[in-house]
Amino acid sequence: MKGIHAFKASTPVPYAALAAHCERWGYWSPESTQRSLQDPRYELLFHQQSPEAPWSASLLYWIGEGYAELLYLFTEPSVRKQGIGKSLFLAMETRLRALPHCHRVCLEVRVSNHSAQSLYCSMGMHEERIRTKYYEDGEDARLMAKEW
Numbered sequence: 001m002k003g004i005h006a007f008k009a010s011t012p013v014p015y016a017a018l019a020a021h022c023e024r025w026g027y028w029s030p031e032s033t034q035r036s037l038q039d040p041r042y043e044l045l046f047h048q049q050s051p052e053a054p055w056s057a058s059l060l061y062w063i064g065e066g067y068a069e070l071l072y073l074f075t076e077p078s079v080r081k082q083g084i085g086k087s088l089f090l091a092m093e094t095r096l097r098a099l100p101h102c103h104r105v106c107l108e109v110r111v112s113n114h115s116a117q118s119l120y121c122s123m124g125m126h127e128e129r130i131r132t133k134y135y136e137d138g139e140d141a142r143l144m145a146k147e148w
Contacts, residue, residue, distance in 0.1 A: 004047050004091050009040040021046070021055040025074045033060060036071075045091055047084050059088040061096075067104035068096050073116070080115075089123050093146075103148060108134060108141035120144050 007013045019030040036042045039062070046058040057075040061068050070092065075085045096102045108131060109116050125144040134141035 004045055004087060006091075006095075007037060007044040007046075009037055009042065013037060013044065017055055021058055021074075024076065027074070028060070028072055036060065036062070043092075043095070045088050047088060057084045057088055059085075059092055061092055061105070063096070063099065063102060066101060067106060068092075068102055070105055070107040073119075085119055086123065089119070093123075097148060104145060106143065106145040108143055110135065111140045111142050117142060117144070 013034060015030060015034070018033060022028055022030045022033065033044065037044060041064070042060065042062045044058060044060050046055045048055055055076075056079045057073070059073045060071045062071065070089075073085055073088060093105065096105060105125075106128070107120065107125070109120065111130065121144075123146065125146045128143045128145050131141040131143055133139075
């Protein structure tokens with residue numbers, strides 16, 4: 001299948017595809033993503049050009065009381081600026097808006113990651129505050145949110 005697909009706690013994730021994707025960007029391990037997906041509050045969305053193709057992008061989020069948190073959105077460098085990240089964000093937002101108890105999505109993004117911040121601003125997110133020394137390397141994070 002071409003396009004966006006979802007994995008929840010009840011759906012087994014193809015480990016080889018997940019591992020290959022995680023290896024290419026190096027932040028979340030496939031094991032930590034799989035552990036997260038054992039919790040029904042988490043959902044992983046991914047984009048694939050064809051059934052044989054590797055994942056070109058993925059997005060992981062979890063749903064809390066009244067809000068959701070976008071944990072990561074990664075797009076392969078070769079397909080950036082093609083609207084795939086935006087499509088994943090919109091798919092997540094559509095799912096969240098369908099939940100009567102969810103009225104907000106938030107995320108942390110590195111202050112140095114201007115391209116991600118630009119994408120999030122284009123999706124209607126706004127900065128709430130800076131979290132100092134949020135990342136292991138000491139870089140600050142920009143907390144961004146969107147309400148509906």
